[in-house]
Amino acid sequence: MCLRLPQAVLALAIALNVLVFLCAWLRPGPSPRRRPPPRGGVPGVTVVLRDFEAFENDLAGTARSFAALPVPVVVAAETPPYPPVPLPASASLLLLQPDAARPPPRPELHVRTRHVALVPDGTRAAPALLENMRKALEEAADNATRLVAAPVGSRPLRCLDLRVERREWTARYSPAPPGTCRALEGDAVLLLRTRDLLALPFPLARPVGAALFVQAALRGWRLRVTPAAFPAARRAPLSPRGRRKAQELAETRRRRLLSELGVKREVLADGRERWYGCRKDTARCFGTVHAQTPEYLLAGRWTPPCCLRALRETARHVVAALEAAGVRYWLEGGSLLGAVRLGDIIPWDYDVDLGIYRDDVGKCRWLAAAAAAPVEDAEGFLWEKAVEGEFYRVHYSRSNRLHVDLWPFYARGEVMTKDTWLGHRQDVEFPERFLKPRVPVPFAGGTAMAPNNARAFLELKFGAGAVERPEYPNPALKRLERD
Known part of the structure; x- marks a missing residue:
């Protein structure tokens, strides 16, 4: 039987299609892409060198010592160390400062082991000590123990x-009771699980110890200290210039760190305090207040302690100036509430309110001058007429606008009234009998004058039970009982 040409072409096409199908079916599929092991999924410990000074360090010796164990060594720095450091070939460099010309920093690509040890500069490796620390962490009886520390050198660690009182922006240190350790004094190697380190918002911040201890305390983590110590390298002391430079850098880093961590005051174990908030030469720690609710309240915090300190200082200064000039004044609104409840400013308040007799404004030279233009007194406080109406403000400084408001009242018959009302709940007229006489009360580390029946005065302004039932200024936006 002879095939015609069209039939032959069709048969050939069918055969080719079958052949292509068979080739595709029989060809092995593409090999699956190799995925990197999960974060912290490889057994072992990675040593991270973070706390060192670029200008004088023992980075090369420290890296060589631990690389010889051998364990992975990572040098973490914002930029490559300069002068250049001859690191061992097995050590990797993790650059933390973002650069538009390279991918973003990825610590998880450098630390692939289940555990990580943050090692101070000048430490020398000790056989089996990293492994003993790892076992101590994994064998801890409670889940709260998340860090293990070992001293470096002969100086013992102090537990x-x-x-961390987040609402008060305060880190409070004290001698540790037996079995409790959340921070250390002294040089130490710190070991923890990699997943715990990389879950922290600031995993490699400096100074390393302070950064880890504060973040760990916020999470309820505890610390275990092993008795065995790592040797310390014999190093020549820093030059006077290097020592001064290192101290300045350490202070700068600590301020930056605590600002990032939301800590504005440290109370040390010996009772001394360190402050990291606004000063006279800086702006205040919060912006413009809307609807009587500062932004820190919406973030679940109270007034930064540096602001409370500045408000107390400003209030005492204004009270002293008014009393020296013979100006009749009294605590108003929330400031009087604070005096009655605490003898102080309410912990979430953002200003101080004083009432004054309008007829007495001219007695105080600073108020009289401020009526025409802002004026700075001899101690750097700025007096001015408020732009919102007929009242005055005294600012902590030109830069820092924490302030005391002075509200001029005058008698209309037997009632005290004023010309500017801002719609606040406590903004009401009241009988002058509350001011005859005025009485002294403790306030803001000093004494200030107040209405003679403060409870009745406050209930007139805020309603019954105002003293016993604290509340935020604008409960419609934020309620105290929900904090």
Whole structure:
């Protein structure tokens, strides 16, 4: 039987299609892409060198010592160390400062082991000590123990308790009771699980110890200290210039760190305090207040302690100036509430309110001058007429606008009234009998004058039970009982 040409072409096409199908079916599929092991999924410990000075360090010796164990070594720095450091070939460099010309920093690509040890500059490796620390962490009886520390050198570590009062922006250190350790004094190697380190918002911030201890305290983590110590390298002391430079850098880093962590005051174990908030030469720690609710309240915090300190200082200064000039004044509104409840400013308040007799404004030279233009007194406080109406403000400084408001009242019959009302709940007229006489009360570390029946005065302004039932200024936006 002879095939015609069209039939032959069709048969050939069918055969080719079958052949292509068979080739595709029989060809092995593409090999699956190799995925990197999960973060912290490889057994072992990675040593991270973070706390060192670029200008004088023992980085090369420290890296060589631990690389010889051998364990992975990572040098973490914002930029490559300069002068250049001859690191061992097995050590990797993790650059933390973002650069538009390279991918963003990825610590998880450098630390692939289940555990990580943050090692101070000048430390020398000790056989089996990293492994003993790892076992101590994994064998801890409670889930709260998340860090293990070992001293470096012969100086013993001092164990401290640490409470971070986030609402008050305060880190409070104290001698640690037995079995409790949340912070250390002294050089130490710190070991923890990689997943814990990389879950922190600031995993490689400097200074390393302070950064880890504060973040750990916020999470309820505890610290275990092993008795065995790592040797310290014999190093020549820093030059006077290097020592001064290192101290300045350490202070700068600590301020930057605590600002990032939301800590504005440290109370040390010996009772001394360190402050990291606004000063006279800086702006205040919060912006313009809307609807009587500062932004820190919406973030679940109270007034920064540096602001409370500045408000107390400003209030005492204004009270002293008014009393020296013979100006009749009294605590108003929330400031009077604070005086009655605490003898102080309410912990979430953002200003101080004083009432004054309008007829007495001319007695105080600073108020009289401020009526025409802002004026700075001899101690750097700025007096001015408020732009919102007929009242005055005294600012902590030209830069820092924390302030005391002075509200001029005058008698209309037997009632005290004023010309500017801003719609606040406590903004009401009241009988002058509350001011005859005025009485002294403790306030803001000093004494200030107040209405003679403060409870009745406050209930007139805020309603019954105002003293016993604290509330935020604008409960419609934020309620105290929900904090």
